[in-house]
Amino acid sequence: MALDACVVTIGAFDGVHRGHQELLRQTIAAAQRRGVAAVVYTFDPPPKVYFGQAEPLISLREKLARIATFAPDHIIVADFNQFYVRRTAADFLAELQRLQPREVIVGEDFRFGSCKGGTALLLRQHFNTRILPPVRCGNGEVVSSSRIRSLRRSGLAAAAATLENWRDIVTAPPANRSDLAQAEAAGQ
Numbered sequence: 001m002a003l004d005a006c007v008v009t010i011g012a013f014d015g016v017h018r019g020h021q022e023l024l025r026q027t028i029a030a031a032q033r034r035g036v037a038a039v040v041y042t043f044d045p046p047p048k049v050y051f052g053q054a055e056p057l058i059s060l061r062e063k064l065a066r067i068a069t070f071a072p073d074h075i076i077v078a079d080f081n082q083f084y085v086r087r088t089a090a091d092f093l094a095e096l097q098r099l100q101p102r103e104v105i106v107g108e109d110f111r112f113g114s115c116k117g118g119t120a121l122l123l124r125q126h127f128n129t130r131i132l133p134p135v136r137c138g139n140g141e142v143v144s145s146s147r148i149r150s151l152r153r154s155g156l157a158a159a160a161a162t163l164e165n166w167r168d169i170v171t172a173p174p175a176n177r178s179d180l181a182q183a184e185a186a187g188q
């Protein structure tokens, strides 16, 4: 996919939890301010799932439905497979360049490229990059997909659901079905 201009956020976004939701909100707002497309770039399966380090929190369909409620213009789903995983950080930067991002929005711990060689600071050397501070829960812990998995494993499903913050929306259809169809097409 190539674009003239956009604001893009990148990540596995497993669970589309409160931290991810902040990235999505900031991305949509920045794109609207700049009058360019808002793009969400995600991976399927989530890299940790591909490497056998975790079970997915939600299906791809549910992830796309949750992301679609923020109404980005495009959702790019990279097929995270044996070929994709060989891409270096430089390869990934070159691919991102095709989207011509006016702004890239990620969290502090974002990593990309084989062996996680790329960091948010490396992104900043190539693109106008906004690195958001971590969203924390009430007790000060950083909200993360890993933390939600760990809470679920401990039988603390209610606490996990609080971090996901999808209690009211989880079974609802996406705001706009055509967004979802577009997102699924982009992932092929």
Ligand SMILES: Cc1cc2nc3c(=O)[nH]c(=O)nc-3n(C[C@H](O)[C@H](O)[C@H](O)COP(=O)(O)O)c2cc1C
Binding pocket: 010, 011, 012, 013, 043, 047, 048, 051, 084, 085, 086, 087, 088, 089, 092, 109, 110, 111, 112, 113, 114, 115, 116
């Ligand atoms: C091109 C590319 C190659 C990657 N290769 C690896 C890898 O070899 N090992 C790994 O643990 N993660 C790898 N990742 C996953 C990243 O470390 C990271 O989990 C992913 O980009 C999602 O970021 P997030 O976890 O902040 O959402 C790769 C990511 C990309 C984009």
Ligand SMILES: Nc1ncnc2c1ncn2[C@@H]1O[C@H](COP(=O)(O)OP(=O)(O)OP(=O)(O)O)[C@@H](O)[C@H]1O
Binding pocket: 010, 011, 012, 013, 014, 018, 019, 020, 022, 023, 048, 105, 106, 107, 108, 109, 110, 132, 133, 134, 135, 136, 142, 143, 144, 145, 146, 147
């Ligand atoms: N609590 C948070 N606050 C702000 N940004 C976050 C937070 N959690 C994740 N992000 C950012 O969201 C994007 C996607 O992150 P990712 O999908 O790896 O979530 P994660 O919760 O850190 O996952 P995991 O726990 O499996 O490593 C990245 O840019 C990451 O830095």
